[in-house]
Amino acid sequence: MIINNRTFRGGYLFDKFKGEPDQKLVETGPPGKACVPLKQGFGEEVQPEVRVGDTVSAGQIIGRNDENLSSPVHSPIAGIVKSIASGVINIESSGENTEGKWKALPGFSAEWQNLDRNILEDLVYLSGASGLDSGGIPTRYMSSPITSEEVENIIIHNTEADLFSPLTDVLLQGPRGEEFAGGCLILDKLFPKARKHIVVSRKNRKIIEQFETTFKGNDSFEFYAVKPKYPANLEEVLVPAILGKPFPYGFGAVNIGVVVLSFQTVLHVYQAVAQGKPVIERIISLGGERFTENLHARVRVGTTVEALIKGRIKEGENRYIFNSINTGVRVKDLSLPVDRSISSVIAIPDEKAGESMSFARPGFIKDSYSYTFASVIPLFKKGLNTNVHGEKRACISCGFCEEVCPVRILPNLLHKYVEKNIIEETLANYKIFNCIDCNLCTYVCTSKIGVASLIKLGKEKLRADGVDNGEFIRKNFALKGIH
Numbered sequence: 001m002i003i004n005n006r007t008f009r010g011g012y013l014f015d016k017f018k019g020e021p022d023q024k025l026v027e028t029g030p031p032g033k034a035c036v037p038l039k040q041g042f043g044e045e046v047q048p049e050v051r052v053g054d055t056v057s058a059g060q061i062i063g064r065n066d067e068n069l070s071s072p073v074h075s076p077i078a079g080i081v082k083s084i085a086s087g088v089i090n091i092e093s094s095g096e097n098t099e100g101k102w103k104a105l106p107g108f109s110a111e112w113q114n115l116d117r118n119i120l121e122d123l124v125y126l127s128g129a130s131g132l133d134s135g136g137i138p139t140r141y142m143s144s145p146i147t148s149e150e151v152e153n154i155i156i157h158n159t160e161a162d163l164f165s166p167l168t169d170v171l172l173q174g175p176r177g178e179e180f181a182g183g184c185l186i187l188d189k190l191f192p193k194a195r196k197h198i199v200v201s202r203k204n205r206k207i208i209e210q211f212e213t214t215f216k217g218n219d220s221f222e223f224y225a226v227k228p229k230y231p232a233n234l235e236e237v238l239v240p241a242i243l244g245k246p247f248p249y250g251f252g253a254v255n256i257g258v259v260v261l262s263f264q265t266v267l268h269v270y271q272a273v274a275q276g277k278p279v280i281e282r283i284i285s286l287g288g289e290r291f292t293e294n295l296h297a298r299v300r301v302g303t304t305v306e307a308l309i310k311g312r313i314k315e316g317e318n319r320y321i322f323n324s325i326n327t328g329v330r331v332k333d334l335s336l337p338v339d340r341s342i343s344s345v346i347a348i349p350d351e352k353a354g355e356s357m358s359f360a361r362p363g364f365i366k367d368s369y370s371y372t373f374a375s376v377i378p379l380f381k382k383g384l385n386t387n388v389h390g391e392k393r394a395c396i397s398c399g400f401c402e403e404v405c406p407v408r409i410l411p412n413l414l415h416k417y418v419e420k421n422i423i424e425e426t427l428a429n430y431k432i433f434n435c436i437d438c439n440l441c442t443y444v445c446t447s448k449i450g451v452a453s454l455i456k457l458g459k460e461k462l463r464a465d466g467v468d469n470g471e472f473i474r475k476n477f478a479l480k481g482i483h
């Protein structure tokens, strides 16, 4: 049975925007040089296992530290180590075409059903798949703050709730559909006592119906089709919506025994175990109207943004962002690499000019929660750039920020306290620490107030004064992995 009714209050449906990726997938191939950060995704920085001048092969482990919370990193190409500095290993390609080739992990088998648990854990750890997503995958190594026995639930999701995120259709295209099913079953073998929840957007109901048939008879799986409203992709919202459990804001899902994984991580798990393939490439969506074509690309880890966007970008001032238009990191330096935590690269017009009396002028590049702009006419796709389209005005108490807030706090009240520099415990009583920095309140604010950044500032000031919600959470949750 597919469960349809799991949702949350608030949120926002980002729909019909220019620059949404289509179903095309291109191969970018091995780059001429690769920059491999020693910290990628979840966990701490690892130690280099190579020296300048060493020859490395694609897939070779080049950084590892079994003594800290981390997972190994690999060379994505065959080549020579040119430098190791500032936590990055720079490798120059030898020119060898390593398309579809890699140094296989020891012990892998296409007959993975016959592998014992220790080998499965070794493969998941050595591949680096255990270092993906927000809390890692527990193995007998230090790949997660919790142990395998502490995992009660695994949520595997691709809700397509964030604008420009990779499409489920593309991630599971062709043989990857079966690989995904295999990855789920490997996780079932690793965590037999945990319940597994597979969550997709309602748009992908047909896909989930197929998986329901594939897993028939295995009672530890449950299937969900949810409305793709943002931020259904963030664990602070996903966990309460799917499991009906309260969330320990300020801590991770993993601290209540919930491992939250993306579809792509499950594919990496399968590829590690059945093909011996480490995490050396990612499927990345190229979103935003500044790309000449919005598609998906299979990209080697360590490829610089500059190399990735070459020949794919329109002229003009652009802003580049990793992963999310709402919570992502701005890429100011195009020599930065795509690492294994990246799933989207976004390019939008960087519009700095102000726009006076914006609220009185309609336009197709203005998304509007208040339905006052022409951009909501469903026939047209909306644009998106960095212009806030208007000047800051006083709060008019429209209540839109409160309406969208997915954690049911009062952004309209909290931002006023911070703006007036009233930093006191009252803010904690109004649950300021429940804010998950999703930025929706800023997005919908009719008065162009940076509501979310004010709330973030309020939290920082309170923490500097020694006030946080740690004690409250510890009292009310049996936290795991906190020592």
Ligand code: SF4
Pocket: 401, 404, 405, 406, 407, 409, 410, 411, 434, 435, 436, 437, 438, 439, 440, 441, 442, 451, 452, 455
């Ligand atoms: S940023 Fe914080 S206050 Fe604003 S909508 Fe998101 S959770 Fe609510």
Ligand code: SF4
Pocket: 394, 395, 396, 397, 398, 399, 400, 401, 402, 411, 412, 415, 441, 444, 445, 446, 447, 448, 449, 451
């Ligand atoms: S959305 Fe903006 S104007 Fe409306 S209540 Fe919130 S802060 Fe005030």
